[in-house]
Amino acid sequence: MPALSQQSPLPSARAHKVVEAYDFRRPTTLAREHSRVLELAFETFARQWGTQLGAKIRAGSTVVTEQVTMATYDEYAASLPSSTAMVLCTLAGQEARGVIQFPSEAALFWVTRMLGGASNAPIPDRKFTQIEHALVKRLVDDTLEDLRYSFGSLLDEVPTVDGIHFNSQFAQAAATNTLMIVAVFTIRVGERNWRATVALPAEVLVQQLGNSNPVSDPAAAPAQLRAQIGHVPVDVALALTPVPVTPETILNLVVGDVLPLPHPVARPFDLTLGGKPIARAIGVTHGSRRAGQIVTTEETHP
Template identity: 60%
Template sequence: MRVVREGTPDGTAGRQTSGIDVFDFGRPTTLAREHSRVLELAMETFARQWGTHLTARVRVKSRIVSGQVLMQTYDEYSAALPSTTAMVLCALEGNTSQAVIQFPTAAGLGLVVHMLGGNGSQPLPNRKFTQIEQSLVLHLMDDALENLRYSLDSLLTVPIKIAGIQYNSQFAQAAAPSDLMIVSFFTITVGGVSAPATVAIPAEILLPHLGAANPLDTAVHCRERILAQLVHIPVDVSLQLTPTTIRPGAILNLAVGDVLPLPHPKDRPVDLAVDGQPLAAAALGSKGSRLAGIIVTTEENPR
């Protein structure tokens, strides 16, 4: 909650009002740890596959490194991109939102230069692709989509295909501003030149399948799972004599050699207790060179 001070028409300070930011718990804006890990592994596989195929296509050693995986609204994602950039829009069957493969236009021109036999030593401008350049870049993006389908496997169940390319991040309406996107960051290195890239996929496409990737037991199995864990947890067990009550003065005056009489009969078993709760009775015995307790009776725990 944030506090906003409203001003009066004459410019003086007015009363304070509370502005409330609405949070939809049904649409969290962060990924669960286990879901994030699954997506990171998938994107690492995608980066390796894409880098291998890119090397074969441009005939120059290429390497793609996967970075962070986040969940953002489309508005947050597009606002963080450069105003001029290459955004390959990918249509998802049955969905109005589109996936995006984004990279600098200069990096795309560098790929074209290497495909045509150049060495990429000259600086390249940030501009739109010509028809020939766009055709070559989209051909490379077809390979990238194949690698993406393979890497996401059961997480991406709908057909995906290239729908076009945009060069202005503010005008490319791949999704509604409030739609959640799974955004993955990459670093593409071709011929020693590195450039950042991103892949954004509508969260509604991937999130429903992440539960299947990390299955959780239903509430029916909770009791059995808890009991299965509890039986392996170590606990402190003690053998206790019947306690006695003495005055504080006797404690303060204790000296070496003093004897404290205990009301515990010699022929009575001692209590076996867990966390101070008696659970059984035991007779004193031995096991090898160690003192031991032999269970003679057990008590039903009412808790």
């Protein structure tokens, strides 16, 4: 097979693959089991959000979960556009607040649809009026109900709207180093697409995840490993006592040759695993098949 030169193009699947940088200074602390539970919860929320939004604006809409990650609040805020709608949400018993973020243009489009306006009219990127603020808050209140329903026991109470801000750099929902669970969504209404995010303090969810989906006790790992290995299939064989021969003997073998073996007729066969004898057995008939009946076992040492 010819070697690829340094100038050889990569296959298209690899050429278009997005590579995500890994920060070794702050490794991910979210367990795989917890990550999967959160992904399922956010996927359920996305379906509920899309259904509720479509009913309110009377237009076909879908919400798709794109990514669920853990990041500090500073990193999350830096990833947002400077001008956007950020709804800060109060969580019971928590100083840090959650965030539901979406473009102001999207919210104004939803309000226009709710009031019966034309959906193809140009929409400026601006702050909300009092009426628009009230309508958007009602939409978000219903969205938070869907969030509480989707997360089940992970959220004890429905979050409440604390305020709506329009600058991601000035809206301070939590301390800069607070870890947040961040979900990225794509909202589609007709031919319009918007990017939205939901950020929740990791402390709230991780504490509940430890109860709803506990991680296995590390002390039980050896027993679990032995139990798993005990069900792995292996190949065993009945073998005669081996005889050493020269390569010349092997090369000169022809049909009809007899190769003497130093295996007494009365001695059982060796039952081997990976070439090592583990027991001895005699040949028997089991129904229409040949089988080996164990007569002795070898001493094994760990």
